[in-house]
Amino acid sequence: MNKTxxxxxxxxxxxxxxxxxxxxxxxxxxxxxxxxxxxxxxxVFFPAGxxxxxxxxxxxxxxxxxxxxxxxxxxxxxxxxxxGVYIALNMPKKGFWVSFCLVLMSLPLLIPWNVVxxxxxxxxxxxxxxxxxxxxxxxVDYNYTQDAFDAWFTLVIMDVWHWTSLVALLAYAGLxxxxxxxxxxxxxxxxxxxxxxxxxxxxxxxxxxxxxxxLRFMDSFMIYTEPFVVTGGGPGSSTNFLSxxxxxxxxxxxxxxxxxxxxxxxxxxxxxxxxxFYTVMTNLDKREGN
Amino acid sequence: MAKITFENLAHSYLPNPQGxxxxxxxxxxxxxxxxxxxxxxxxxxxxxxxxxxIISGLLxxxxxxxxxxxxxxxxxxxxxxxxxxVFQFPVVYDTMSVRDNLAFPLRNRGADPxxxxxxxxxxxxxxxxxxxxxxxxxxLTADAKQKISLGRGMVREDVNALLFDEPLTVIxxxxxxxxxxxxxxxxxxxxxxxxxxxxxxxxxxxxxxxVVVMYDGRVVQIGTPEELFERPEHTFVGYFIGSPGxxxxxxxxxxxxxxxxxxxxxxxxxxxxxxxxxxxxVRPEFVSVSSGGAGLPASIERVEDVGRHKIVRLDxxxxxxxxxxxxxxxxxxxxxxxxxxxxxxxVYADDWRVAPFEGQKGEAA
Numbered sequence: 001m002n003k004t005x006x007x008x009x010x011x012x013x014x015x016x017x018x019x020x021x022x023x024x025x026x027x028x029x030x031x032x033x034x035x036x037x038x039x040x041x042x043x044v045f046f047p048a049g050x051x052x053x054x055x056x057x058x059x060x061x062x063x064x065x066x067x068x069x070x071x072x073x074x075x076x077x078x079x080x081x082x083x084g085v086y087i088a089l090n091m092p093k094k095g096f097w098v099s100f101c102l103v104l105m106s107l108p109l110l111i112p113w114n115v116v117x118x119x120x121x122x123x124x125x126x127x128x129x130x131x132x133x134x135x136x137x138x139x140v141d142y143n144y145t146q147d148a149f150d151a152w153f154t155l156v157i158m159d160v161w162h163w164t165s166l167v168a169l170l171a172y173a174g175l176x177x178x179x180x181x182x183x184x185x186x187x188x189x190x191x192x193x194x195x196x197x198x199x200x201x202x203x204x205x206x207x208x209x210x211x212x213x214x215l216r217f218m219d220s221f222m223i224y225t226e227p228f229v230v231t232g233g234g235p236g237s238s239t240n241f242l243s244x245x246x247x248x249x250x251x252x253x254x255x256x257x258x259x260x261x262x263x264x265x266x267x268x269x270x271x272x273x274x275x276x277f278y279t280v281m282t283n284l285d286k287r288e289g290n
Numbered sequence: 291m292a293k294i295t296f297e298n299l300a301h302s303y304l305p306n307p308q309g310x311x312x313x314x315x316x317x318x319x320x321x322x323x324x325x326x327x328x329x330x331x332x333x334x335x336x337x338x339x340x341x342x343x344i345i346s347g348l349l350x351x352x353x354x355x356x357x358x359x360x361x362x363x364x365x366x367x368x369x370x371x372x373x374x375x376v377f378q379f380p381v382v383y384d385t386m387s388v389r390d391n392l393a394f395p396l397r398n399r400g401a402d403p404x405x406x407x408x409x410x411x412x413x414x415x416x417x418x419x420x421x422x423x424x425x426x427x428x429x430l431t432a433d434a435k436q437k438i439s440l441g442r443g444m445v446r447e448d449v450n451a452l453l454f455d456e457p458l459t460v461i462x463x464x465x466x467x468x469x470x471x472x473x474x475x476x477x478x479x480x481x482x483x484x485x486x487x488x489x490x491x492x493x494x495x496x497x498x499x500x501v502v503v504m505y506d507g508r509v510v511q512i513g514t515p516e517e518l519f520e521r522p523e524h525t526f527v528g529y530f531i532g533s534p535g536x537x538x539x540x541x542x543x544x545x546x547x548x549x550x551x552x553x554x555x556x557x558x559x560x561x562x563x564x565x566x567x568x569x570x571x572v573r574p575e576f577v578s579v580s581s582g583g584a585g586l587p588a589s590i591e592r593v594e595d596v597g598r599h600k601i602v603r604l605d606x607x608x609x610x611x612x613x614x615x616x617x618x619x620x621x622x623x624x625x626x627x628x629x630x631x632x633x634x635x636x637v638y639a640d641d642w643r644v645a646p647f648e649g650q651k652g653e654a655a
Contacts, residue, residue, distance in 0.1 A: 181377040184368075188368060203383075
């Protein structure tokens, strides 16, 4: 087939280009712009070079938040993925209870983030919250506003409550796509329950599980609303995650330069981890294909 | 290896079956002789797979019992029955290598590693996959995957029966023939009881010692390919086996002659007077077409030349029939007459074959 050269075709891409420019490129460039300038107010800016990046990288603040953030994502992944798979394995395969379970499972997913935060904020209070009051009553020393461990415990349980359903639903979809013949063949081959999971269910779920891990990682790595409502980053800075820290710098202290540098690095970290994750995923696929 | 016995076995997928129509598998009593190769033949949805799954224990029958060598296994789970089954679509364990796939059933039973290695080699040779044993099963073609499934079915030597559920559907035609031949020679060599489900009559007739024809949840005839061809017990068998199938003509039968729309037909032996919906059936192979002379007047609608022979489609007083004419023979163009070989005519009342008196041909049904 002969292709004809027609440079006017570029105009067809233009609307998309404009749209992307306004939605992504221009806002991002504003942040880049802030990150290399300083101001004393009155909308007067002067260049600051890479000073903000240097000072942010040298401060303990970024590293502390990053460490907490990674730990949070790690913990909730370690809990939510196995728990979600376990729930999916135990959900009914057909009949009336399927729809019941599906609706029940999706309920937490439908609740807005700040409402989830509010629910747990009240739920965990020792004076009026059911959880906090009960724990207090049976003699467990629990107070998420004063104890760092309790604060972490509350946030992790809250995230597990909010998002395990997503993993379970994805895993369930993966399980449902396995033809009956596989289970029948496994019975014929006298495979144990563990073998069925290891060699049939897990490989068939791998695709959706990868998506679940990626989604849950990104979401938890950018978590803001819930810890902001429940602990506000406290006690001290024990639950100060990257996003909370960033908002404090940008809007609390109005340090636009350092905040811009901070957010650019935050963005790069997410990009880097997602890229690594994606590469590992596709390589795994390729290796198993051969 | 075992003799498999069905006693009053029937199955319905409904919880409370009311009439006969609710049963996917109607009551059946049968002995599957140890070491024979059976083909289960029938159109889609006639209960073939149901029957197979009951043998392997994937399905609990709603009534009746099933015995392996006289031992009741009706309630026994699949694992205890020691059955091998190959499914219509390839089932392989994607993340395992071909070798591990073949070894899997033996490993699950805790067999000796040296024995496993030796069996895997033997089976790999049988299915022609000695080369790629270390490959991952994922990414293989459907052909290769189905060969692995077949291999997994054959790897255990002590199975009570080998069941095949249309295993060659996804395989290329030339390979199909080859694998079928291999299965057959395997059967000769090891003498497993084999039950092979198919809706392809060629496959059934070439594979099996005995063909079991099923129709609408019922076993209508069990017999050698020859019996099915010569004396179909049910009009469905006549129609389903043979290409084209048996010609069926509505008739009234009185003694040794039948009256069809076009005239009288000599039956060769006496039948008394059959009642119900009476039909005579004759295979196209035994219909001769001539010009003038004796026979029933007919007109030719079309002639299909299939290479080895010609199939002549005729109109016999409103009923369509087929005749097979050898390649060299010319097809008459005017004053067409058809006649039937009296010894090869079967009489049916309400779709079931009526045995002639005095056993002049065949035995009573």
